[in-house]
Amino acid sequence: MKDVEFSTEICVIGSGAGGGLAAGYLAQAGHEVLLLEEGAHVKAEQMTQREEQMLPLLYRDGGNQFSADGGVSVLQGRALGGSTVINMADVVAIPESVLDHWAQVYGVDRFTPEQWAKAAGIAAQAIGANRIQSHEVNRNAQLLLQGGRALGIDGDVFEHNRVGCVGSGYCLIGCAYNAKKSTALTWIPRGMATGNLRVETGARVSRLPHQYGRVRAVEGQLLDKHTVVGRFRVKAERIILAAGAIHSPLILQASLLGGPAVGQNLSLQPQAPVSARFPESVRMFRGIPQAAYLDGRETCTPQAGLGGFRLESVGATPGMAAVNGAGWGPELLEAFRDYGRIGAALCLVPDSPTGQVRRDGFRPVIDYPFSPAWLERMREAIETCARVFLASGAEQVYLPLAGYPVVQGVDDLKALQGWPLLPASLNLISAHPQGTCRMGKDPQSSVVDLGFGVHGIENLQVLDASVFPSTASSHTMLPVMQAALLGLGAV
């Protein structure tokens, strides 16, 4: 067993959109920074484009992290760069109505919409954000837009942070071409180039000992993959916690920090996959896997924040596509015999912050009950998605509901109205967990203050998606970067 001591000015925990940015930004500003990441540094040449090899290397629990009742698959990166290594590279800022909502309902009013917009601009530039070009929109995305047009549902193509994309289609299991500009390719190397940033991978933080309102150290375990090979202790003047909305509250809970609200108010923003077979070649597994969306049914108001639903094209490699369908047995092979003709989309339905994260040793327990109102919106989203695919020429549509018959026309959607939507029967994915270290003024109902500092602790900030009082946006990479820049005083 190794026993290692580090000493630094600033210790950053987690290297994703929040932590990677913070470490790089602070190092460039002349501070001495130590960045701790639980996962490994997986380089482009190690990205084999093989699911069974990359999922264990890049994902939390190898992609097998679920809510406690098995209802939602919670996908998170566990590698240098965090979820920015395995995400769909969609760049979507926090809408102004959400900022108004946070100010009106949660008292989160320290920063102006202009400051949030300026932060979005800085972050977008740093990660090479640009609009997907029309020749980069694959057939799967075109079919979604086409179906949307037929039904009068507005849509568009995404902004993304790929530069020099070759269109291989493997974004979800790591870019082998260094085209997706994760924090591991942007903020972190820029910080390291200054000589001020040191990175330790395989370092899992377990607790933050504190006394008299100051965190005294960062303690944790050194890992070789999943095996504990040693312990470490970091002495730092300032600590930035950015382990994501599932693990940041866990670390605070283990340290008896954060007050009664820590771990509460979890949003998972679950998404349901709908796939369809077309009479033409689609090859959803090639090209940019998520190039287009339909947001004509999304709502956003200062009173309620983000609501309604949106549909987004999605491509997936065979294993992930099969897992996220509902089929099994010989029937599944029958459906997949024409894998090249299958297209897919995700129904993204913004939720209310009703879940929670609890500790079981080092493991999180994610409690996430569905609200009846949310389920009805999900039902509507699934039906709309099926109608969109049928309108764009699909022969068969596969709903994410265990046992639901193959849909061959709109009449087959009637049974959806009474169909039970139950955990582990309705297939759901979460890529945007948020809210478990909520920002606010009252230490009883929030964890961090309006400057992102943990209430009552002078040298600990949280800079990740856990601070959002409600769902920030339909995609969380840019919102987290906006928040991190504001928390660092960059704007």
Next chain:
Amino acid sequence: MEAAFEVLLPDKLAAPRLALEVDRFLAGDDPELAEQLPMALLLLEHSAGFSGFHRMNLAARRQVLEGWESSELAHRRQIFQALRRTAVMSFFASPESWDAIGYDGPLVGR
């Protein structure tokens, strides 16, 4: 696991090979996580009466799994989905399956 895989997999002939691969994968992965699947299999084995799930014929095993898929008991649905996911992921991630579905595989290393 092989008994469940024979029913869940698109091609039952792949069951022995993939069940072995999953076993090997679990042994090398996070030990806490690795406990969960064997536990699920144990529950499945003993829920099916005196003789055990693995001794039932294919049609009977399919019937049991269909029952778990749409069960009113949440833990049965959860176990079914865990097994289904493991089975179909191992099957379709495997290059042996790609010809049949027209997937031309990774681009790196070509």
